[in-house]
Amino acid sequence: MVHTGFTLSTDSVVVAALPLVDTLFSTQGIMVMLLAAYAVAMWMFLTSAPKVHTVMVSDLEIARQFYEGELQLPAADVPLHYYYNYEQTLGAATVDPLYLSADIGVPRRNDAPDGLWYQLKKNAQLHVISGASLGQKHRQRHVCFDRDCLEEVLLRAQSYGTKYKIRSEKPLNFLVKDLQGHVIEMVEANS
Template sequence: MDFETNFFLHHYYLGMFLPIDSLFSTQGIMVMLLASYGLAMWMFLTSAPKVYTIMVCDLEIARQFYQGLLELPVAEVPLHYYYNYERTLGTEALDSLYITTPSPTTAAAFRNSDGLWYQLKRNAQLHIIAGASYGHKNRQRHVCFDHECLEDILMRVQSRRLKYKIRRNQPLNFLVKDIEERVIEMTEVNN
């Protein structure tokens, strides 16, 4: 076989398995665009930080605790975060022990506050919002839906050598004292 025939047959067989004309058709270009969009979305969502949410009684006391005592760095709101996300988590089904009945001032503060954002770990952020009720003896109560989040906070409390007391492991519940000797109750809520 001469070179031209061999070259022609090689490309002919390759063309049977890889139809170049249909690849560059309108349908082929749309498929390539959709595949690249899907890949870009997958890369974006897998690199987005995990967001843990904690509801607190008082945002200013929470700021002093998380930013001051625990020395968590302030974080930017992640791009994948949707406004009002926490309010759709099913908090209406929670026991009144954890959530206050909204008074006009509490409801306004809850609606108008975006809360506080902190970097908890390399790829995990902490979002602090208002809305929890005060605990026994007017303790500051911090309510969380995620066990892993509270474990990370407990490790941070232990590493800062703050006074704490574990009350229960399942669901996790512990007390910690801040600089002003206020008792903060960290409570995990099962959904």
């Protein structure tokens, strides 16, 4: 056995670790640990939050019949950041009040009409809202800025045997016919 002449006792390890423990549990150390825990919690929340695709439709009831009846999309829960009006309250203190609506920062009521919510894929939701104009020949119109969303809707329509006709690839534009005979125009809006 080789003896180096250096022995480390348990007492010296404890004495050497005391300043580290003291720093860790100081006010500054606790604040740093809290901030790190908050950062990890926010990262976990944001990475697990579903991607939300929004489709603007000309008639919400016909859209409900199409997405629930024809495509059989399951209803989805409203994500927390939408439910609590999170996206509109960010930085509201620095915005001129002239640009704010009267209900800014007020959580939505459960009975407030905030559109239809469907589960499109495992971590993707479809938010259907009203506001689109009727298309040619009074076709129901569904407008979306996200091509991936429309491709998913088209795949779903194809898998359920819905009649469809692709009118253009770029931007994506196709027609589908629902069970009630409504012709729905699905349009990718150019951003």
